[in-house]
């Protein structure tokens with residue numbers, strides 16, 4: 199899993215508070231983060247993870263709560279499948295951790311933000327890149343995508359309380375849906 203332990207601590211608090219029926223993860227990688235989410239859902243005794251990636255890896259982590267979806271996070275087919283898995287009463291949480299270029303993250307924010315339930319979270323990973331404060335030469339990435347998204351949307355606020363450990367890979371990235 200490619201996450202900061204402080205962020206994992208925050209994730210388990212959010213999952214425990216929000217009690218999602220569905221966590222949609224864009225960018226599965228080798229599957230460690232989806233497995234972590236599945237184990238947190240085991241603890242609250244509900245929910246499943248849809249974990250999306252353009253590629254397969256060998257020895258991917260398996261768990262009965264994880265549904266893998268191969269394809270681009272921004273393809274219409276992927277979105278259609280994800281939407282078909284959501285029931286009207288479901289509490290949905292979304293994690294964006296795929297292609298970190300600004301255009302891609304902005305496209306994901308447009309496509310996935312409406313799926314997030316009021317009171318739940320849309321978490322944009324790795325906004326620390328492009329000098330926020332690491333990897334200064336990355337170019338515009340998740341942080342800039344979030345800034346641009348927040349100018350257009352009044353449905354989400356960055357929950358700075360989730361940055362309480364001071365070190366996070368996701369500055370400005372814990373977006374809480376408020377309406």
Ligand SMILES: C[S@@+](CC[C@H](N)C(=O)[O-])C[C@H]1O[C@@H](n2cnc3c(N)ncnc32)[C@H](O)[C@@H]1O
Nearest residue numbers: 199200225226227231251252270271295296297
């Ligand atoms: C940072 S890794 C994911 C790490 C994983 N979430 C974890 O914490 O262990 C990014 C992943 O995004 C995938 N990816 C890149 N572009 C994508 C796209 N358009 N749609 C879905 N996944 C994509 C890559 O194949 C890669 O496995």
